Amino acid sequence: MNEIIIKDNKIEKNIDKNINVTYNLKDSEYDVVKIKIDVLKDNDLRIVYEDIDKIDIEINISENVLFNLYEYRKTDKLKIQNKYYLEADSNVVINKFNDSNELKELDITYLNGQNATINYNLNTISKGKQRVDIIAYHNSSNTNSYINNKSVTIDDGSIVFNVTGNVYNNIVDCNVHQDSKIINLNDAKCEINPILLIDENDVEAEHAAYIGKFKESDIFYLMSRGIPYDKAINLLVRGFLYIDIKDDDVINNTIDKYWR
Amino acid sequence: MLTFYSKNGKIYIGVDFMHSLIIKNLKVSINEKIILDGFNLTINSGETHAIMGPNGTGKSTLSKVIMGDSNYKVLDGEIYFDDILINDMSVDERARLGIFLAFQTPPSIDGVTNADFLRTACSIKDGKQFNLMKFIKEINTTVESLNMDKEMIHRNVNKGFSGGERKKNEILEMYMLKPNTVILDEIDSGLDIDSLKTVGNQVQEYKDKENCSILLITHYQRLLDYIKPDFVHIMKNGKIIKTGGLELVKELELSGYENIGK
Ligand SMILES: Nc1ncnc2c1ncn2[C@@H]1O[C@H](COP(=O)(O)OP(=O)(O)O)[C@@H](O)[C@H]1O
């Protein structure tokens, strides 16, 4: 699989010719790593972020391209901005697993061509203060955005999800779906703010939000089979946060690290 | 007590296979409402006890209190397992003693597959002795003998299962965990006639093999065609009002819960 590893202001890449990658590394401490990725043909890509604090990414997906992006972050404080530009008939799946402590993320999707679809999934362990803003602009008719976020809070962590869907007048037949869930294990103050800015009637829009605990009855059931409380929580967290980033071991090991 | 007992073709002598669950004068409330009051029952290995009673009388409450559900408050009385007071024991500890509850309404659990769940439970129970190959073999044969869909092993626990499939899944879990004390809370509800027969026969077979004790909670006599109780208890208003044998079931059919015991 195509892979980009961004570590410590260095970039390693192993990429085939249908993906163009250009980048600027940081010149100073205050600088931001910038990466531009053009996806020209159907492709999969994995990006791993390690020990990095600021980064801007731009990804352009060409017409009629099917693109799967898998992301894993392991860092202390991360400020990240992603812009996704989707041309007509492109279909993009993004799966992200975040194990950075503090997180400030802004992800903007521009659905520029007809029939473009984004299926965006972000799962995060909120161990520090985290805020994620996700915005989808439906700039063409027949475009679809499916935005799914999940977080489990731990230690002093907290999370705010702001999810915005924009559909302007005369852009018809769009689907705008948002689903955010927070398992608030540490009783932190968390927020989910779904915002639907829709000027057009001919749209299917919906949002769902949940902030709460695992169900007591589920925990009781698992424990009734001899599974101790901590292990029951481990199983439930694993079930909740599992996401396909083409590396199940990383997810299992991360969850075992925090929930033994 | 010294007993002779044969298992897997071997003769065992000792107390290993004898267990008892003793409930003394139990008084239980939930949300300030008293549900069980003056409840007494003793169950020994090899015995099957049926509890029958009208809806809302506290049968499920009893089963969950035995398992240690902390939503219920034990106001008075004791629960002993092999002379150990378990009132304050956690749910998982009780399970590891060998107490198993087949739930009246088993929950469905997002993201956790049956296979992961049962592997975790069995590996905790067996510790170092846990053998994955043996586990896989056993789960496959049990799924087959219960006429379950093989795919269910890899689906999330009870997710999208029909009522009957959930009940069979409870029996699958029982077979895998090999409890010595089995509580079946309306295992017959939601089962079609074929499944009722399969489940009934599988439970009886398990009992014959493991010499476990069974507490069978049911509304209807039809399950008793397959699982033969040694004792039948009629429960009303949070306590046992009458105990007998199978003849009580007939009496119940004739007179109904209203008049029995009068
Ligand atoms: N969580 C609860 N909160 C309040 N009352 C409850 C709760 N669970 C059970 N009850 C009450 O306890 C009584 C006994 O219920 P249950 O044990 O389920 O009876 P059964 O299994 O015999 O039908 C009923 O009156 C029921 O309404």
Ligand SMILES: [Mg+2]
């Ligand atoms: Mg009940």
